[in-house]
Amino acid sequence: MKFGYTIVYVTSVPDALAFYKDAFGFETRFLHESGEYGELQTGETTLAFASHAMGEMNLGGHYQKADPATAPLGVELAFVSDDVGAAYAKAIAAGAVAIKEPVEKPWGQVVAYVRAKDGSLIELCSPVSG
DSSP states (O other): OHHHHHHHEEOOHHHHHHHHHHHHOOEEEEEESSSEEEEESSSEEEEEEEHHHHHHHTTTEEEOOOOTOOOOSSSSEEEEEHHHHHHHHHHHHOOOOOEEEEEEEESSSSEEEETTTTTTTEEEEOOOOO
């Protein structure tokens, strides 16, 4: 078994790809001509986006959209950075919603939280040492 993808369902796949480039520096690897599915260059595991319409189709009506106006769903995307403060500032400047400013955890890791425009919860964190 290998973890291959995380797919985030969004209102606009092209807009999500642009946001993640502006906020976190990820380049687009693939955007289907329909605009309903796209992927970022994120390393070994793919971060992808699909339209809400595709979510409805794939899950046969058993689907709940993330809503930026309500509490985030119980899952997060975690992006590792050597400079969490700078990453946090860049994300906010690109339109991310501030949730929690960078703070050092008791184990020495620096962690901050933002929400993407689509409502996804994103953790920005320094590498875990040890």
